[in-house]
Amino acid sequence: MSYLNVLKRLKAADEVSAAEVKAILSMDHPSEGQVYPHLRGYLLSRFLLDDSVQTDDLKKLVSSSISKSLEISEGDLDVTDLSDRCISAPSVETKLALAMLKFEEALGIKVDVMERVNCVTVADYAGVVSRYL
Amino acid sequence: MDPRVENAMMTTGMKKAIDVKLNVQPIFVALYHEHVFEGPCRFGAGDELKKEYDLALDAMIYDRTKEAWATMFDPQNVNVLEPIIIYRDETFLTTDWMLEEMGKTSKETDVYLFATASRPYDLIVEFAQRIGKPICMMQDCCGSSIVIPACRARGVECYAFTDVEDANLTFSVLRVRKALSELKVLAVVRNNSNVSISAPDSFVSLEDVTMKFGARFRFINVHELMDYSHVNNDSTQNYTTPGRHDGMNITEEEMKEAEAMADEFIAKADECHMERDMVVNTFRIYRTIQKVMNAYECNAFTAPCPDVCATRRINEEKFTFCLTHTLNNENGIPSACEYDVPALFAAMLLQNVSRCPSYQGNTITAPKIGGIRQFVPRGALLNIESVQKADVELGDLENVCLTFHAVPTRFPKGFGTEMEPYSIRSFAHSGFGATVRYDFKRDIGQTITMARFDPTGTKLLVAKGTICGGVGYGDRNCSEGVFFQVENSSDFFQKQLNFGNHIPLVYGDWMKEMIRLGEVLGLEVITA
Missing domain, CATH: 3.40.50 (Rossmann fold)
Known part of the structure; x- marks a missing residue:
């Protein structure tokens, strides 16, 4: 993919994710069920994934994203994704943390770290987020 | 109050x-x-x-x-x-x-x-x-x-x-x-609470052992223990502790438990070559020892059989401690013959590393020199016909050793495993002192791991062997034994000379674990 195409794709992803945030903010105290499709749409766009991805597991979504961009299998990613930072976090965790923080910042909320870390699936996270809105 | x-x-x-x-x-x-x-x-x-x-x-x-x-x-x-x-x-x-x-x-x-x-x-x-x-x-x-x-x-x-x-x-x-460090040994004493007559290769100082490893000792006079084994619901009648109401004589109810245990022990045996009352008698001292161990919060046991033997009270009471050692070890309670505390401690290590009951005995090398297995006792201790038969079965095998004592386990493959076949024979030729007889020939080819502390408590012998024969299944006395091959029996013997006679063993290869354990205990580990 050319550099220009990459930029175009990132711009499009930004627009989609901004639209998903906007949709959530337009609702008054949205429920988990109302947050969920927009949160999923937000994450898929941030991770440059399309609707064909089936999993609802947050870390697996990130793995799909990284392995796709690196053009390696998720199995290979499990083996190679070692910590590259002094706090011993693999890229799956760093990317997920950044995406969640960005999402919460856009919504204007601060989710408790332990509540966030207990979220395994997009649905779990949608449930937590909905309580802060 | x-x-x-x-x-x-x-x-x-x-x-x-x-x-x-x-x-x-x-x-x-x-x-x-x-x-x-x-x-x-x-x-x-x-x-x-x-x-x-x-x-x-x-x-x-x-x-x-x-x-x-x-x-x-x-x-x-x-x-x-x-x-x-x-x-x-x-x-x-x-x-x-x-x-x-x-x-x-x-x-x-x-x-x-x-x-x-x-x-x-x-x-x-x-x-x-x-x-x-x-x-x-x-x-x-x-x-x-x-x-x-x-x-x-x-x-x-x-x-x-x-x-x-x-x-x-x-x-x-x-x-x-x-x-x-949490081991608390019930140590039966006659004259000397540090070493017995037959095992001066025990620790030089039990105080040092407590300071080094944390294990503690609770001593009980052998005559007091023997008197506790007399059924009496009124402990004030105990001859050794007259008038004390807090004595530990076994009660009639506890004696019934001992009888039930004896009957079960007989029923499960392939063969029983003893009168029931002599088996029951053996369980009488076993039940007494359990009672005292519980009261003293002890989780290990040893008694100086030769010292007690010399009092003639064993002969009078008609039991030995052999079966108590077997049953204790089978129940995860390290128990050693002859007040041999280094063997007791080594048995404890082996049992806890392998989660198998251990077996302990006199350990000797048995090289074949001039067509004869040397150093294997023939006569009162080991039946001469049994030894001759073992000689034939062992053939010309080299690097053979023998460990023998009448305290084998019926669960050599681990605590809670299926009980192996056994028979019951008396220790004494006159018919008292129930012992388990186990045919080690069933397990030829089985790897064993052995260990023993040295008398100073600063070294640990860890050795490996392979079972190659057995002796004494059909005999009385201390004659029950296992032949095994080591890599080099001369080397094994030379190293044993720095440790002592009884070398406990368990089934399986636990060398790696025992060596690491010796190291964390701060011991010099000698392997053979």
């Missing part, structure tokens, strides 16, 4: 060594940065430099580490306590609150297991120096190779593990060390 007086006589009963667990306290030390900046030890860009990002990642790492801690260790050996998390920012302050929080479970903790996010090395070192308990870490980049040398240089016991298997091995031997 003043409750403090009442409590003076409260006991917690017997706590078996095999049930002891190592309490591991995991501590996760996390770093976050209060300020946004980049530098030589802080990497990233944009949101990655925010405090929220550090805290989010700390939480993720802690969460998966906590999950791993909960499942990675053998629950038979390790009890993982609720993890503690400590946060620190980039000012790198070590506060007393942090140290107190990290040490809040110190009373029950045996080992601290650290994991980190970032570089809290100085905090761990200071904690380790103050808490006085071992610390450990999984290998990481690069905390383990910083913290461990720093702690060791300051006299702190610490370990780092390359993988889960390594961690489990170390925890398993630390558990055994803890269990040894």
Whole structure:
């Protein structure tokens, strides 16, 4: 993919994710069920994934994203994704943390770290987020 | 009554060594940065430099580490306590609150297991120096190779593990060390509470042993014990402790229990070559010893049979301690013949490492010289026909050794495994003293691991062999035995000369574990 195409794709992803945030903010105290499709749409766009991805597991979504961009299998990613930072976090965790923080910042909320870390699936996270809105 | 007086006589009963667990306290030390900046030890860009990002990642790492801690260790050996998390920012302050929080479970903790996010090395070192308990870490980049040398240089016991298997091995031997420190031996005494007549190769000083390993001793005079074995619901009638109402004579009800145990023991045997009343008599002293051990909160046992033999009371009472040793060992209660405490301790180590009952006996090499197996007793101790038969069966095998005593186990393959076939024969030719007879020839080819402390309590012999024969299944006395091959019997003998006669053994190859255990006990490990 050319550099220009990459930029175009990132711009499009930004627009989609901004639209998903906007949709959530337009609702008054949205429920988990109302947050969920927009949160999923937000994450898929941030991770440059399309609707064909089936999993609802947050870390697996990130793995799909990284392995796709690196053009390696998720199995290979499990083996190679070692910590590259002094706090011993693999890229799956760093990317997920950044995406969640960005999402919460856009919504204007601060989710408790332990509540966030207990979220395994997009649905779990949608449930937590909905309580802060 | 003043409750403090009442409590003076409260006991917690017997706590078996095999049930002891190592309490591991995991501590996760996390770093976050209060300020946004980049530098030589802080990497990233944009949101990655925010405090929220550090805290989010700390939480993720802690969460998966906590999950791993909960499942990675053998629950038979390790009890993982609720993890503690400590946060620190980039000012790198070590506060007393942090140290107190990290040490809040110190009373029950045996080992601290650290994991980190970032570089809290100085905090761990200071904690380790103050808490006085071992610390450990999984290998990481690069905390383990910083913290461990720093702690060791300051006299702190610490370990780092390359993988889960390594961690489990170390925890398993630390558990055994803890269990040894909680060993409380009921030691039957006639004249000398340190060594018996027949086993001066025991520890030179039991006091030293207590100071070094923590194991304790509770002594009881043999005549008092013998008198407790007399059924009497009124303990004031005990000849040795006249008028004392708190004596431990076995009651009629307990004697009925002993009879029931004897009947079950006979019923399960392939053959019983003894009169029932003599078997019951043996269970009479076994039940008495259990009662005293419970009262004294003891979890190990030894008695000086030759010293007691010389009093003629064994002959008068018509029992021996052999079956008590067999049953104790089968129940995870280390039990040694002849007041041989180094053998008792080695048996305890072997039992706890392998989770198999051990067997102990006189151990000799039996080289074939001039067509004859040397050094194997022939006559009163070992039946001459049985030895001749064993000679034929062993053929020209080299590097053969023999361990013999009438205390084999019926569960050589592990506590709680299926009982192996056995028969019952008396120790004494006149028919008293029930013993288990086990045919070791059933297990030819089985690997065994042996161990023994030296008399100074500074060395541990750890040896391996392979069963190649058996003797004494159909005989009386101490003649029950197992022949096994070692790599080099001359070398084995020379090394044994620094240790002693009885060398306990268990089934299986436990060399790696026993060597590691010897090391964590601070012993010089000699292998053969």
